[in-house]
Amino acid sequence: MAFLFWKKKRGAEESSTQEVESVQNNSPVAEDSTSVIFSEPIPVTPNEESSAAAKPEKPAASTEETPAQLEAVELPKRSAKKGIRSLFSRVKFDPENLDELEDTLIQADFGVDSAAKIVDEVKARAKKQGAKTDKDLKEILAAVLEQNLEHSAKALNLSDGKTPYVILVVGVNGVGKTTTIGKLANWLVQGGFKVVIGAADTFRAAAVDQVATWAQRAGASLIRPKQEGQDPASVAFETVDEAIKQDADIVIIDTAGRLQNKADLMNELDKIRRVIEKQATISEVLLVLDATTGQNGLTQAKAFAEVANVTGVVLTKLDGTAKGGIVYSIQRELQIPVKLVGVGEGIDDFAFFDAKEFANGLVN
């Protein structure tokens, strides 16, 4: 899968090439990872999908850079292979009896309809190809799973030419928002991006401290609330303001997931959106979901999708569950792509969602 990453060109002393090289050498994942570099300028146009989801009422003040003002950045590719729990490694398939396959898929939260559809597809292909062995069937299953996920596999698009590029992170308490922000910021800073994080989860002082720790580890700037309980929208505003002053590339805003009901949630997110859009365009709204919560995660996703114009899902804690099928349910019911996955508590434990890798991880 292609990843397009662009950042503002800065002075020679800030040349990203050097930074990227040193990052490549020091990166704990660099050795076993493939990197993708785009050295040829490509036309930078606003990303239809993400910007459509974040249409400002008034024209946004964020500047759109021309390709000549941007440069391609090479970042180490993350792999989720080790983090995805296999569902079928211990299962032996019998072409005559695929009931176990259906049961396993249902238990893994694929949903009854998807499970039946997948089994039908596997049966049809197995018949056509004359599949006899467990190995043949697993290959077919991996291909069917991958195919059914293909349109979900969309990378974060950091090439929409808007600076600062604003990512709003939403989700209920404890799903892994702060951890995800830390991981993402660290990875982007490694690639030479200037990242500013806004601690707009102002209800708990501990939440601010937590995001501060991650920002420090990642080497990102942090905008904190001036006092506990400060209006999250004003923190979001100050963050974007500061990012523009610092000529930063990326803004990541942490929000609170504590809200009691949909109206509160909608009001708060609307307000945050409105104040950000006075100065910039929101390019991504990432909804963080905890994979271990299974169908409950789907209910949360529906609620947020209704109020927050979600452009992508981050599915965390995939390392701790055999319920990866939730990816299918999210895709089928909400048509929202899963963009990132969390596969551990460490700073490097995340990956861009990749349908092939995910399907193979589930099967083998």
Ligand SMILES: Nc1nc2c(ncn2[C@@H]2O[C@H](COP(=O)(O)OP(=O)(O)OP(=O)(O)O)[C@@H](O)[C@H]2O)c(=O)[nH]1
């Ligand atoms: N195993 C595993 N644990 C994770 C992952 N992501 C986050 N966690 C853990 O989940 C717990 C909650 O993570 P946070 O990042 O604090 O979640 P949050 O959504 O910011 O929570 P609040 O600050 O309460 O809103 C922490 O113990 C994290 O270490 C993951 O991908 N895998």
